[in-house]
Amino acid sequence: MSPSQAENPPLPPPGGTFDRALALAAFLRARCPWDAAQTPASLQPYLVEEAHEAARAIAAGNAEAVRDELGDLLLNVAFQVVMAEEDGLFGREDVVAAVEQKMRRRHPHLYGGAHQPWEAIKARERAERGAAESILDAVPSGLDPLTRAYRVQARVAEFGFDWSDWRGAWDKVREEVDEARHELESGDPAKVEEELGDLLFAVVNLVRLADAHPSSALSRANEKFARRFGAVEALAAERGLVFGQATLEELDVLWDEVKRRERAGGGTPGTGEG
Numbered sequence: 001m002s003p004s005q006a007e008n009p010p011l012p013p014p015g016g017t018f019d020r021a022l023a024l025a026a027f028l029r030a031r032c033p034w035d036a037a038q039t040p041a042s043l044q045p046y047l048v049e050e051a052h053e054a055a056r057a058i059a060a061g062n063a064e065a066v067r068d069e070l071g072d073l074l075l076n077v078a079f080q081v082v083m084a085e086e087d088g089l090f091g092r093e094d095v096v097a098a099v100e101q102k103m104r105r106r107h108p109h110l111y112g113g114a115h116q117p118w119e120a121i122k123a124r125e126r127a128e129r130g131a132a133e134s135i136l137d138a139v140p141s142g143l144d145p146l147t148r149a150y151r152v153q154a155r156v157a158e159f160g161f162d163w164s165d166w167r168g169a170w171d172k173v174r175e176e177v178d179e180a181r182h183e184l185e186s187g188d189p190a191k192v193e194e195e196l197g198d199l200l201f202a203v204v205n206l207v208r209l210a211d212a213h214p215s216s217a218l219s220r221a222n223e224k225f226a227r228r229f230g231a232v233e234a235l236a237a238e239r240g241l242v243f244g245q246a247t248l249e250e251l252d253v254l255w256d257e258v259k260r261r262e263r264a265g266g267g268t269p270g271t272g273e274g
Contacts, residue, residue, distance in 0.1 A: 170206055
């Protein structure tokens with residue numbers, strides 16, 4: 001790359017904002033060795049990661065973070081489109097045209113047609129693809145496992161396959177806990193994984209029937225653990241305990257102290273609160 005190229009990248013192309021994002025991705029592919037070496041498969045984890053980061057920013061209600069994370073997500077989408085164009089698979093116009101056509105099919109009443117039930121529209125789309133119809137066809141297969149479990153359960157619940165309230169799901173969780181313990185004691189790795197999967201699925205169902213979302217609940221649990229663990233680290237430093245050398249019993253004492261302070265409203269040690 002010449003100095004002039006490094007200092008004077010091409011001006012954004014005329015057109016819409018998406019064109020600018022595509023031009024940026026193409027520019028990086030042409031000038032950066034790392035970006036040039038990437039493939040759709042190698043960038044797929046980043047696409048998923050950025051989608052999760054954007055969702056987290058939205059949940060936090062942080063407008064600045066939402067702006068930045070949506071930008072990162074847009075760039076990842078642009079990379080996928082540009083790489084498809086390079087391989088001659090499809091172009092940017094095809095991507096936009098496909099989503100326009102899909103929205104026209106799914107919102108006929110907005111484009112001069114008659115209103116149609118959502119299920120009838122989806123059934124017609126499946127028939128056009130030649131796919132065997134199933135109630136679960138409406139659940140995207142590419143979702144992360146936690147969200148897919150939630151969506152699968154919510155979907156079958158629409159057709160009456162559901163507990164009447166959380167109590168049925170609670171009993172199922174207890175049943176799956178016992179089955180998982182039995183397999184853990186038996187020591188068969190395949191059966192252990194199967195039963196732990198059943199347990200996770202049952203817990204997701206309990207969360208759903210408690211009118212919560214498993215991703216949100218788990219996200220809050222992650223944040224709470226990270227906050228408390230940070231407080232444990234601070235207490236350990238104050239008391240001369242070194243991670244890796246301190247015993248689990250010593251660290252448990254600190255953990256319990258952190259929890260007691262939180263519950264008493266005394267703030268979290270090491271954060272300046274309280």
